[in-house]
Amino acid sequence: MDEPTLRRQLREAADAHRPDRARILARVERGMAAPPEPARLRRRRPRPAGPWTRTLAVAAAVVGVLTLGGVVATTAHRAPAPVATMPAPHPPLRAVGSIDPGSNRWWAQSNITLTASTPLSALTVELRIARTGGVIDTGHWRTLPEQDFTVSVREEGAALVYRWTLKEGRTVPPGRHVFAGQYNHAEGARDVAADSYTLTTTDIFHRQESLHGDFNAPAR
Template identity: 30%
Template sequence: MRLSDDRLRAALRAEAAAHRPDREAMLDRITTAAMRDTGAGHRRAARRGPRVRMAGVVAAVVVIFGGGGVGTWALANSIDRDEPDPAPTAAPATTTATPDATTPASVTPTTRATSKPAPTRTAPTRKPSSAAPSPSPVKGGPGNTRVRQGPLWSDGSVDPDSGDTSGASIVTVKTAEDLAAFEVVIRVARTGGLISRGGTKSTPGASVTTTVIEEADAILYRFTLSSADTLTPGTYTFTAKYGYPSGGRDAGGDTYEAIATTAATESLNVYGNFYPTD
């Protein structure tokens, strides 16, 4: 038999009015579900909205007991329905400045070590020396003599008192002007058994040093005026002494040379030998 709509609604109302739900069982069931949802709600709080709180649950229970089947449907929907998740907020974009590949990097100027030019060394200016240059021992041989120049005169001789095994060659110098520099060298050619016995000089008022130099082919006797002294006008002698074997010695290879500078800076040079007639 098919009921009309009016009869169906009346039957439903009567059935709902006659329904007596188990109050205690319903409360236990609702409380258990609420406790379960509370624990799960804490875990989903970051991504979901808040669920219906306990007050809503109690309200639903009241509706159930007061409104029958309609209240049961409302309660089921209120328990399982989640609030819509809030729209995610987009994090602000962070723009990182990247240097343009075409932009030249900033160049920090560097200080380049520049080598300093080496200091220019200037040779110290020396006061012109008044010392005469050393005479050459090759001058004075036969055919190559100059015994006089300007105020300076010279002569060479062998000491007549020379013994059988010793002798002396003497150079006599005369000057008519002051000599600021002076040097004379007596060159005694080396002969068999020749030995030096030193040199002597006669230069009153002037300091003159004597040096003897042994060479392979001769013995040189050098007499040098001190740079602080002056050889005044006068006559001076310089003697080279030597020894040799018995029987005499030939002085044909001996020579002398003198170089001087006057107070007026005139250069003088005389040279000769020891032959009696030169």
């Protein structure tokens, strides 16, 4: 058999070879444990490599590469996968009541700040101002378009009530929105402990929510 044919057959055998890693590692361990070669054998002059020797060396190198590749692939496969961390979800709806800093000893404005993370298909905002100290309505406003809401202001029992209702077919976009009621009152600092507000909402996913708060803490 000529050398080119032999090389081709060895290469095909190497491609089809599936090394037994356990046996190879065992042979390596036995070789490491074997006693050192006598000095007289190490001084023996090596014979020149003939065609057969060079061919076998090529085959051994191919098998070694395949074996090493299998070990590397196995080690890489055992590497731990990174753990994904999900961010904490934000509340879909938040509201805070506050007295506007522009208020004075005779006049005040009560603000309701609504923060929505999803569009709202229905919204009613109700602000109740206790009728203490000569409270009288002087106006109202909101940051959303005026034409999107029906607004009413009336006296109900012991409270002056402002109510904003989103019209059918209109939508409140995600974001921060303010609703404000304005009123005169008797001179001096006014007690807001009896004032409150309520929000009822439905988002575009048909989820309903109701929030109730005052002007000392966020809605709950």
